[in-house]
Amino acid sequence: MDPPGRVIESFLRTHGGYFCVDCLTRVLDIPGGQISMILRRLQQSGSCRAQIGTCSHCGRRMPVVGRAEEAS
Ligand SMILES: [Zn+2]
Numbered sequence: 001m002d003p004p005g006r007v008i009e010s011f012l013r014t015h016g017g018y019f020c021v022d023c024l025t026r027v028l029d030i031p032g033g034q035i036s037m038i039l040r041r042l043q044q045s046g047s048c049r050a051q052i053g054t055c056s057h058c059g060r061r062m063p064v065v066g067r068a069e070e071a072s
Helices: 003-015 021-028 032-045
Strands: 048-054 061-067
Touching (some): 003 021, 003 032, 003 048, 003 061, 021 032, 021 061, 032 048
Antiparallel strands (some): 048 061
């Protein structure tokens, strides 16, 4: 996986909760377009999942992504 992907994945793993792309862009300082691309890849690999929910950072209700739940 490329470095930005690793950054996003480890951010989601350390912080928990769900974040919107806007907040990930600001917090991680990665361009939004790149974030969307990486998130799509992470979702395909099952490392994170997307849903409509409340962003843990800005509190807005919108599409958010978070770490995939562990099975157990
Ligand atoms: Zn947000």
